[in-house]
Amino acid sequence: GENVEQHPSTLSVQEGDSAVIKCTYSDSASNYFPWYKQELGKGPQLIIDIRSNVGEKKDQRIAVTLNKTAKHFSLHITETQPEDSAVYFCAASIYNNDMRFGAGTRLTVKP
């Protein structure tokens, strides 16, 4: 089955700096890659996603890149703010199959 690895497990940046979180997946058939943000005591919120027919997607300060050949995808947050502090999960799935999640990255943005 699909195996998703996520790095780093913790990330601390200064407000205004950029943050990058990387994930790799094992199943080349995976075609959907979402990123979720989870704040303490809450459920994960979808913040951005990308499908395998696209190499990059951007939404304001957030962008995701996908390298299908290398089977890795990354989340980029620019101009980080304290409210970006949360745990971020990447995931991978094959069309209409269940999703497999990475272990999560705890991002801390210091003011």
Place this chain on the structure above:
Amino acid sequence: GAVVSQHPSRVICKSGTSVKIECRSLDFQATTMFWYRQFPKQSLMLMATSNEGSKATYEQGVEKDKFLINHASLTLSTLTVTSAHPEDSSFYICSARATGVPKNIQYFGAGTRLSVL
């Protein structure tokens, strides 16, 4: 984005009692709903997948008689933790996958923190 409502957000119960958690998709129909368990500082662990009108599919190691799942309609799935024990204390999260296009997208509820005394 789509809204998934999960209730209750927190429940404290005595050992041996059963607890029911509801998961509703408020503004979309969900053929498939998922139940996850999350331990502190860990990732989401898929417990089971439920499809409307059929039996849930449980992940290996998850006791189906312990965690009863019902998906009676396209907008409601319930998880019942039967005869709860302290080791069942955890954060339970549901998610719903919308039918139609685009597919694959899963929306999560806010989670239920279960504490068994």
